[in-house]
Amino acid sequence: MSLHGREGKESICALLAIELVLFQILALLLAARQILANDYFGHGMYTLVLLNFQRCVNYCLLIFVAIAAVSLAGVGIVRTVRARNERHNPEAKVWRRSQTENLLLSAVLLVGFLILMFAFKSEFFPYIAEFLRTSGMVPWWKHRLTFVRGMLTAVAGVALFFSAYLLVSTGLQRKLVSAMLRIVNRSIVRGLQIACIGLIVLLNLFALFWVRTHVPAGPNVIMISIDALRADHLACYGHNRITSPNLDTLAEKGVVFEMAISQAPWTLPSMATVHTSLYPYEHGAVSYGRRMKDRVATLAERFRNSLYTTIGVVSATYVNSTYGFSQGFTVFNQENIRGAAGTCSAEITDAAIRYVREHRDDSFFLWIHYFDPHDTYLRHEEFDYGAGYNGSLPLDVKLSILKHTKSLNDADLKFVRDVYDGEISYTDKHIGRLFRALEETGLTDETVIAVTADHGEEFGERGGFGHGKNVYQELVRVPLFIYDPSRPELCGRRVQDPVEIRTLGRTLLEAVGLDADGLPGLNLIRIAAGEEPLAHIFSEGSYAKGVDKRKLAYIKENWKLIMNFDDGTYELYNLAADPDERTNLFEHEPPVLMELMLVFESHLSELHKNKAPGMPAILSDEEYKRLKSLGYIGD
Incomplete structure (x- = not known):
């Protein structure tokens, strides 16, 4: 040449x-x-x-x-x-x-x-x-x-x-x-x-x-998910401490769901369900080595197909791009994922506010996932509810320490909850900055806002700490409230009946006038208005380290039926009389059991028919070490 x-x-x-x-x-x-x-x-x-x-x-x-x-x-x-x-x-x-x-x-x-x-x-x-x-x-x-x-x-x-x-x-x-x-x-x-x-x-x-x-004419949508946030640690759900004044104010303006049930007791399957409206066994992301299938349509893709600007700001490994959560987002910010190393609410709120101001003239869908209430529980000087504690626990509480401490007294358990409350207040403080930015930009009345959590947290109720595997209320009952400025008649409405957070996607799409065809579940706003009947409520217990220790819970009104897949045993609780799930009535309520088992077995049949393996999740060295430090991987 x-x-x-x-x-x-x-x-x-x-x-x-x-x-x-x-x-x-x-x-x-x-x-x-x-x-x-x-x-x-x-x-x-x-x-x-x-x-x-x-x-x-x-x-x-x-x-x-x-x-x-x-x-x-x-x-x-x-x-x-x-x-x-x-x-x-x-x-x-x-x-x-x-x-x-x-x-x-x-x-x-x-x-x-x-x-x-x-x-x-x-x-x-x-x-x-x-x-x-x-x-x-x-x-x-x-x-x-x-x-x-x-x-x-x-x-x-x-x-x-x-x-x-x-x-x-x-x-x-x-x-x-x-x-x-x-x-x-x-x-x-x-x-x-x-x-x-x-x-x-x-x-x-x-x-x-x-x-x-084809410029979208609908209002904006902001979905806030908070990692490991128990409903009963918010004042709007009856907590005796004002841990979240900004969230409480939003709840007063919207619809509060008293019995919102997460479809899994840990982040990956729970948030995958929120974004796809599929049960965990359908999307397959049920262990740290699996991710959502590409062919599953996500909430962000549905908004993007209607030409919404889709923005994700996340701070947890289990909701990053490795596990498929960036699918459908035009902007996906995962720069502040730190695991247990420190706080990140300030940084992801700064990023969210910046995107809100940049896209104030667009119709946007913004998802923000806060991580700070998750282990490790760090003390904050401004919200030091645990001041005065002089027990044996370190001032910053790690689950690994709690799980290996054989004797914890009432003062120790109170201190753990106090530090956890401080994390909630710290997160709420920065969420308040986001709400004020919406007011300053004039977008509050043009934005549908939903707040929920991926799962709750155990504080020794059954001798355990953290989350995963179990489907008891302390893990699967989560906060859920929705502010829809187009439905002022629902201001202050509280829904006592159980609902699934799985249907949040359909609710948000229909709230802004978009097509939700093909999405399972019901519209939560219409349920609150009495325009739709209640549906069956399910939650699946799974384990980040593998596919063992699986559980399935079915809730109907005040009754809750749990099946343990490993040994085939069942548990039945009356949540109205026994909200802490201490008395197993499986052998004492035959009529109730028979009615519940008909639906339960039908759901089990669908589970085996539609069970999906998910896709391999290829973790980087840093992601693997971060999950190991949080206790999801390893011994």
């Missing part, structure tokens, strides 16, 4: 033309793969089909431009080196390259390869990582994926460099370029070049037209 004169220019143009066609074919394949994987046609999300094609085409165009720029810069350097060599050795043949020139051309190919690796690493590395995780040949690689990724990239880069060097030093590339020139001069290839340029222009123009003519 000559780099001089007309032949050189034709060769370079031929390579760039073929590269453009290949990159646009790649863009179409990537878009088609994502659209089919997410089943956008099956869900009727045609706007997302268009936006995904546009994103992939433009993304591949940018990669093409980057590689083309590197290639042209490399050609320029090689020309300069060759010109210098010819001045020093004018008798040298034009096609013969120096060692320096060969190395430069090889380096250009290597840089282009690295650009491709960086641009498309998410497309192929998860498959390699999953193989390494499940392979018994190299167990020490299982939690060192960052090292493995670097090693694979280095090996591939070195192999490509030497392959490129052999190619350019032996002159084989001239034959390849000649073949490319013969191909590119054919009319079909020229037609493909024109089609690629036309595709880029027309797709972007049509997408611009579609977005401009």
